[in-house]
Amino acid sequence: MHLVTWNVGTASPPPDVTSLLQLNSLSPTMDMYVIGLQEVNSRITNFLSDLAFDDPWSIFFMTVLSPLGYIKVIVHIFSVTAGKENVCPDTSLEMTVLYLLQLSSVRMQGLLLLVFVKHAHLPFIRDVHTHYTRTGLYGYWGNKGGVTVRMSLYGHTICFINCHLPAHMENTEQRLDDFEKILEMQFEEENIPSTLDHDVLFWFGDLNFRIADYGIHFVRESINNKRFNLLWEKDQLNMAKKKEAFLQEFIEGPLQFKPTYKFDLHSDVYDTSEKKRKPAWTDRILWRVKSLCQRASKEDEFSEEEQTISVTLNNYISHMSYGISDHKPVTGTFGLELKPLLSEPLVTLSPEGEWSAEHDVLLSYSAVPGFPSSAWDWIGLFKVTFRHANDYVTYAWVEDDEISSNKDGKQVYMSAAEIPDVGGEFLLGYYSNNLQSIVGISQPFQVIYLEALII
Structure with missing residues (x-):
C-alpha cells in the first residue's frame, strides 16, 4: 500500500507524479493507493460521470492510475430521490446526487481522500463508509478537520483519517484536542465499529506540529548538515507522544527527511519571505494496529495467533522535486500482511x-x-x-x-x-x-x- 499526504495549497495538479506514486519499473506493483490532500481548491466546476467528486485532482489521479488497473473505490452516497442510500446507474437520480455532493464539498472544504485498488481486490473490499469532522470554534473553521474512510478488507477493518489541524507554534493543545474530537466521531450506520476499534488505523495529513524552542538558525543549520536527530526531541508531536497515552499507541517511521514546510514556491529553498517561517515536519503519516494495543494491555494473555494482521513500513520519505505549494508531499509505503477472513467473492x-x-x-x-x-x-x-x-x-x-x-x-x-x-x-x-x-x-x-x- 502506498500512502500519500500533500498540502497542495489550492494549486492545480503537477504535470507528472511518477516518482510520487513510485510508478517506475524498479518499484513493486502496489495493491492499493491512498491519497490524502489538504487545501484542495473546493470550487467544483465540472461534474462528469462519477457521482463522487470530479474535481481536477480526482480526475488527475484517475487518469494516471486507471490505465494501470486501479479502480477508485466508490463511497457512501445519499439520494433523496430514491429515498435510500445507494449508488445506482439511474440517470434520473444523478443530478440530485451531484447536488448533494456539491453541498458537502462546501461543508468540508479543502480535504480530499482517495482510495484506489487493483481489480482483483475489489470483491473483497466491503462496507465502505465515509465521515467528516469539522473542528475549530464550534466547527466554523471550514478548512480544518478530518475526512475518514473506513472499509472491510478481506474481512479486516481498516480506517484512514486525512487531517488538517490548526496552524502556528502555540496551538499544540488545540491540535491534540481536535484530533481527539476526530477520533471520537461515530459513523452513522449501525454495526460499524468506532474509529479506534478498527483493526488498523492510519492517521495522516498536514498535522501542523512544529519544532519548539530551537531558533531558526539552529534548525536550518541542523537541516543543512542532515543532523535531523538533533531536532526530533523538540518536534511537538514527538513531545506530545511522551505525555498523551492515546498518542503512544500510534507508530511513525523515523524522520530521516528534511522538514516539509515551509518552502518558497517551485523551489527547495525554505521560506525567504519577511515572516521566515521556521521549518517543521508538518506533514506526517502514523498508524495504529489494534492487536498490538491489546497485546500491550493484556501482556502474557495475548497469543501470536490472535494477531491476524500486521503492518510493516517499507519506506517513509518526502519528495523535494514537487514545488506547487509551500509543502513537500510525504509518502509511506507499507506491507499489510493479513490472514484472509474472506477467500471467495460473494x-x-x-x-x-x-x-x-x-x-x-x-x-x-x-x-x-x-x-x-x-x-x-x-x-x-x-x-x-x-x-x-x-x-x-x-x-x-x-x-x-x-x-x-x-x-x-x-x-x-x-x-x-x-x-x-x-x-x-x-x-x-x-x-x-x-x-x-x-x-x-x-x-x-x-x-x-x-x-x-x-x-
Whole structure:
C-alpha cells in the first residue's frame, strides 16, 4: 500500500507524479493507493460521470492510475430521490446526487481522500463508509478537520483519517484536542465499529506540529548538515507522544527527511519571505494496529495467533522535486500482511457465449448462500481500464433483466443495442446496493468488433 499526504495549497495538479506514486519499473506493483490532500481548491466546476467528486485532482489521479488497473473505490452516497442510500446507474437520480455532493464539498472544504485498488481486490473490499469532522470554534473553521474512510478488507477493518489541524507554534493543545474530537466521531450506520476499534488505523495529513524552542538558525543549520536527530526531541508531536497515552499507541517511521514546510514556491529553498517561517515536519503519516494495543494491555494473555494482521513500513520519505505549494508531499509505503477472513467473492459471474453488438448477450452469476441481494443490485459492463463503479458502458438490473434461475445460478441478458460495436476487452462487475460496493468481478473477455463480423 502506498500512502500519500500533500498540502497542495489550492494549486492545480503537477504535470507528472511518477516518482510520487513510485510508478517506475524498479518499484513493486502496489495493491492499493491512498491519497490524502489538504487545501484542495473546493470550487467544483465540472461534474462528469462519477457521482463522487470530479474535481481536477480526482480526475488527475484517475487518469494516471486507471490505465494501470486501479479502480477508485466508490463511497457512501445519499439520494433523496430514491429515498435510500445507494449508488445506482439511474440517470434520473444523478443530478440530485451531484447536488448533494456539491453541498458537502462546501461543508468540508479543502480535504480530499482517495482510495484506489487493483481489480482483483475489489470483491473483497466491503462496507465502505465515509465521515467528516469539522473542528475549530464550534466547527466554523471550514478548512480544518478530518475526512475518514473506513472499509472491510478481506474481512479486516481498516480506517484512514486525512487531517488538517490548526496552524502556528502555540496551538499544540488545540491540535491534540481536535484530533481527539476526530477520533471520537461515530459513523452513522449501525454495526460499524468506532474509529479506534478498527483493526488498523492510519492517521495522516498536514498535522501542523512544529519544532519548539530551537531558533531558526539552529534548525536550518541542523537541516543543512542532515543532523535531523538533533531536532526530533523538540518536534511537538514527538513531545506530545511522551505525555498523551492515546498518542503512544500510534507508530511513525523515523524522520530521516528534511522538514516539509515551509518552502518558497517551485523551489527547495525554505521560506525567504519577511515572516521566515521556521521549518517543521508538518506533514506526517502514523498508524495504529489494534492487536498490538491489546497485546500491550493484556501482556502474557495475548497469543501470536490472535494477531491476524500486521503492518510493516517499507519506506517513509518526502519528495523535494514537487514545488506547487509551500509543502513537500510525504509518502509511506507499507506491507499489510493479513490472514484472509474472506477467500471467495460473494458473487461469481461470467459472460455466456460470444459477445458482440450483433445480438443480445447473456451472462450468468451465482451468489453465496445468505447473500443480501436487493432490487437495486445491478451488473455493469466495464472496460478493463474503468475508473470507478459508475464508469460502466452499460448495465442490467439483476431482477428486471433476469431470464432464468436455478440452483446453480441465474442468467441475465443485455440488449445488443447497448453493446459497443467497436469491441475490445471488457469485464463484468456485480454492484451490491446493500453493501455499497462491487462484490463480484469477472475475468476480462473480448467483445468482438462488429465490422469484423460483417466482413
